[in-house]
Amino acid sequence: MDYLKQCNIGFIGGGNMGTAICEALVRKGVRYSQIYVSGPHEDKLESWKKKGAHVSIGNGKVAEEADIIFLAVKPHILAAAVANIYDTLDTPSKAANKLFVSILAGVKLESLENILSRLEGSRVIRVMPNTPMMVGEGCSVYCPGQQATDFDTVLVKTILELSGICQLVPESMIDAVGGLAGSGPAFIYLIIEAMSDGGVKMGIPRTMATSFAAQTVLGAARMVLETEKHTGVLKDEVCSPGGTTITGIHALETGGVRVAIMNAIEAATKKSEELGHKK
Numbered sequence: 001m002d003y004l005k006q007c008n009i010g011f012i013g014g015g016n017m018g019t020a021i022c023e024a025l026v027r028k029g030v031r032y033s034q035i036y037v038s039g040p041h042e043d044k045l046e047s048w049k050k051k052g053a054h055v056s057i058g059n060g061k062v063a064e065e066a067d068i069i070f071l072a073v074k075p076h077i078l079a080a081a082v083a084n085i086y087d088t089l090d091t092p093s094k095a096a097n098k099l100f101v102s103i104l105a106g107v108k109l110e111s112l113e114n115i116l117s118r119l120e121g122s123r124v125i126r127v128m129p130n131t132p133m134m135v136g137e138g139c140s141v142y143c144p145g146q147q148a149t150d151f152d153t154v155l156v157k158t159i160l161e162l163s164g165i166c167q168l169v170p171e172s173m174i175d176a177v178g179g180l181a182g183s184g185p186a187f188i189y190l191i192i193e194a195m196s197d198g199g200v201k202m203g204i205p206r207t208m209a210t211s212f213a214a215q216t217v218l219g220a221a222r223m224v225l226e227t228e229k230h231t232g233v234l235k236d237e238v239c240s241p242g243g244t245t246i247t248g249i250h251a252l253e254t255g256g257v258r259v260a261i262m263n264a265i266e267a268a269t270k271k272s273e274e275l276g277h278k279k
C-alpha cells in the first residue's frame with residue numbers, strides 16, 4: 001500500500017469500470033493528484049478533472065506519467081488506444097517501467113503482449129473486475145503475463161483486494177468469470193428490479209419495494225458467505241412445509257429461473273470468448 005500512495009496510476013479510458021477502480025483506490029487513500037486519465041471526449045473527463053485527476057485527450061500523457069496503466073477502453077478500441085502511446089514511450093528505458101493492467105473482456109494475454117510488444121520491457125497483467133468495486137464489494141480475478149514480476153502481481157492483487165475479493169486464476173477461466181462476476185451485477189439488478197416490481201404489484205410503494213429487494217439480496221449473499229452453509233440448506237431453512245416460500249419456489253421453477261440464469265452466464269462467457277477472437 002505504501003508504494004500505491006507514491007506511484008502514479010493511469011486509466012486509458014475513464015468510463016464505468018475505470019471510475020469504479022479509481023473510486024476504490026481513492027477510498028483507501030490514493031490521492032486524485034496521483035491519477036492520470038485519458039479519453040477522446042473532454043466532457044466525459046470533466047467529472048475526473050473536478051475531483052483533481054490529471055486529464056488528457058490523447059493517451060500519451062497517461063503513458064508517460066503513470067507507473068501502472070489500466071487499459072479500460074472497449075475491446076475493439078484497444079489497438080487504436082495503444083497506438084496512440086507508441087510515440088511517447090519510444091525508448092526501452094521509458095517503456096521498461098510500465099505495468100499495463102487490462103480489464104478488457106475477452107482480450108487474451110497473447111494479444112495484449114503482441115499489441116504491447118513495441119513497448120519493449122513493458123509488462124501486462126490481465127484482470128476481470130466488476131463494478132461493485134466502487135462500493136467496496138468487488139469480485140475480481142487476475143492472470144499475469146509472461147513478463148510480469150512477482151512485485152507486479154502482488155501490486156495488482158493488492159489494488160483489487162482494496163475493494164472486495166480477488167483471486168489468481170488460469171487465463172482459460174477468465175471469460176467464464178467475466179460471464180459470472182463481470183456481467184453478474186447486471187443480472188442481479190434485473191432480479192432486484194423484478195422483485196421490486198412484484199412488491200409493487202402486491203401493494204408496496206416503489207422506493208420501499210426496491211430497498212427491501214436490495215437488502216434481501218445483500219442479506220442472502222452474506223448468509224452464503226458468512227455461514228458457509230450449502231445454498232440448498234439455506235433455502236430449506238426458509239421453506240416451511242406447505243408454506244409461502246415453497247409456493248413461491250414452485251412458481252420460480254415453473255418459470256425456469258435456474259435455466260435462465262445458467263443460460264445467461266453461458267451466453268456472456270461465449271460472447272467474451274468471441275470478443276477475444278476478433279482482432
Ligand SMILES: NC(=O)C1=CN([C@@H]2O[C@H](COP(=O)(O)OP(=O)(O)OC[C@H]3O[C@@H](n4cnc5c(N)ncnc54)[C@H](O)[C@@H]3O)[C@@H](O)[C@H]2O)C=CC1
Nearest residue numbers: 013014015016017039072073074075081103104105129182
Ligand atoms: N462495465 C463493467 O461492468 C465491466 C467492464 N469491463 C471492461 O472494461 C472496459 C471498459 O468498459 P466500461 O468502463 O464499461 O466502458 P465505458 O464505455 O463506460 O468506458 C470506456 C471509456 O473509454 C473511452 N475511450 C474511447 N475511445 C478511447 C481511446 N481511443 N482512448 C482512450 N479512451 C477511449 C470512452 O470515452 C469511455 O469513457 C471494457 O473493455 C469492458 O470489457 C470489465 C469488467 C466489468
Ligand SMILES: O=C(O)[C@@H]1CCC=N1
Nearest residue numbers: 105178179182183184
Ligand atoms: O458487458 C461487457 O462486455 C463488460 C464485460 C463484463 C461486464 N461488462
